[in-house]
Amino acid sequence: MSSSAAYEVDECRGVLRVFSDGSIVRSPNPSFPVPVQDDGSVDWKDAQFDAAHDLQLRLYKPRYRLPSDGPKFPVFYYFHGGGFCIGSRTWPNCQNYCLRLAAELRAVVVAPDYRLAPEHRLPAAIDDGAASVEWLHRQAVSPDPDPWLAEAADIGRVFISGDSAGGNIAHHLAVRFGSATGRAKLEPVRIRGFVHLMPFFGGTRRTKSEAECPKDAFLNLELNDRYWRLSLPRGATADHPLVNPFGPESPNLEPVEFEPMLVVVGERDLLRDRAAEYAKRLKEWGKPVELAEFQGQQHGFFTIDPWSEPANELMRVIKRFVNEKRNGSN
Known part of the structure; x- marks a missing residue:
């Protein structure tokens, strides 16, 4: 044709x-054509973490030290959402969120890009997420590390977070780096916790929150299915192990060693039931998992209105989680 x-x-x-x-x-x-709200309290710059695929990440760090900051800042990764098909570290909604994270968490924020579908179907994005964490390890053992990391980052206090598709990436990194072997490969980098923001999971059987999702929702069922159609390996169903953590061919998560985990859901989010079930099952297996549900909120509420009171409350919840877990306590 x-x-x-x-x-x-x-x-x-x-x-x-x-x-x-x-x-x-x-x-x-x-x-998301929104203005970037940068008050100058946070510095930021870009760095390449994967030369083979020309992948960049954006680093943020508070410009000024406070007496309570200690010698260095914890490191907080943020993987953007977009159904594995759209999104970028350069988008203003991502920029605004990372500026807030760096300022309010008092952290060095790392916001990596990853290859997008359908040009690069899964597992490309997950492999790129792992590569960005391995970049931090290379920096940690390099005789000539990035000066921002050398000066400001405590690589012994690292947190991995992701929004929607980024939350899916964060889950797979929690599994990949949760074993003793995975942790040893990253030394002296030490991951202290994970934050899954409305993680993008799927399955062939519809959940109640999927079936009842309004057509005018920010993430509706038609768009949800479209993202999976474009990002899944060809011929795969929504029960693929990269999509459904509890699918018929998915590995058993019960023996996996997980660092402390915060799972955030919105009451009106299409993905609510899958994320809540994920947290429930892991908790039943004795994993250190906390579920935070935001009443009345739909998918991406903190992206749609990043200065709303629910978005402010989410920032407080994340800050409390990081402060509790930053020294390795469960």
């Missing part, structure tokens, strides 16, 4: 268009 006869078969939030001939068009503009 000639390109002139090609027609659009999939579209994601106005920034990704997939055509019938397999061609893909990505807009350079973000789907």
